[in-house]
């Protein structure tokens with residue numbers, strides 16, 4: 001099963017409401033889609049999200065990386081030697097993790113198709129269904145309360161609440177959301193680097209003192225400030241999750257060794273795809289550190305790949321794969337079934353498309 005062609009296109013999907021974080025506001029998903037074709041007529045599919053504020057990538061940079069750098073190096077290679085291909089993809093270019101992820105996702109799709117099995121089963125087959133949270137964008141507290149109640153009405157029991165854009169109002173936002181949704185809804189808080197270490201300790205502390213249950217707080221401070229992350233982790237009771245601070249297995253080791261966070265958020269767009277995500281999961285498992293599987297603004301193509309990875313691993317205990325649920329209509333047909341908060345894996349080969 002040899003690679004004969006790598007094609008690049010676009011996939012677009014308008015969002016139900018603007019997606020707002022401390023880092024950016026987005027109205028519509030516009031991602032790069034990759035198909036890899038083989039000499040026996042199989043097609044593998046992948047996707048890259050141009051999240052310039054986190055990975056530094058744009059649509060053009062992703063297209064260039066895949067078409068001009070990666071594709072010429074992997075054309076003609078045999079899918080049976082997927083580890084060799086992934087190594088070549090990883091080492092041919094510095095960073096560009098979403099471009100690499102799109103290619104790796106398509107390669108793993110083909111690899112599982114070669115063995116005629118669902119990818120999650122070949123990777124370990126730990127579980128057949130996942131429960132995802134849904135993101136509540138950062139806005140004034142009245143709008144966030146309204147959005148939270150609507151999400152609960154749609155069947156979501158875990159909310160990922162974005163803060164960090166206006167730190168002075170964040171305690172009030174979280175308090176008001178907790179009051180509105182009641183005690184049985186799980187709240188995950190994501191500051192997307194928007195707080196200073198002292199602000200983070202103060203805000204989380206005020207909420208803890210007020211008895212507000214939060215399952216975790218994600219990336220409270222700047223991604224490069226590991227000492228700051230460590231300070232927050234040491235001075236709060238709520239578990240701290242590293243997101244933008246961990247792209248690579250080496251960074252995961254550093255965060256774990258320094259105890260800079262309690263948990264790690266693995267995203268294929270940060271790791272450069274499935275091979276490094278597996279490495280991080282194994283490092284985390286050996287260290288007893290639970291992981292979240294997360295996504296950027298992605299459609300069902302790459303979110304499904306993330307679901308296959310997560311369904312294979314015991315250490316991935318938290319799921320933030322809400323990309324398709326944020327779209328008016330996800331344009332991708334087939335694959336795992338996304339119904340409310342449940343993602344059901346299916347028994348089709350590869351990613352299942």
Ligand SMILES: C[C@H](N)C(=O)N[C@H](CCC(=O)O)C(=O)O
Nearest residue numbers: 051135192294295296297320322
């Ligand atoms: C979409 C997902 N729930 C999420 O919140 N991801 C963000 C970053 C996404 C982006 O800016 O595109 C995160 O976890 O920080």
Ligand SMILES: [Mg+2]
Nearest residue numbers: 190218219243
């Ligand atoms: Mg995050």
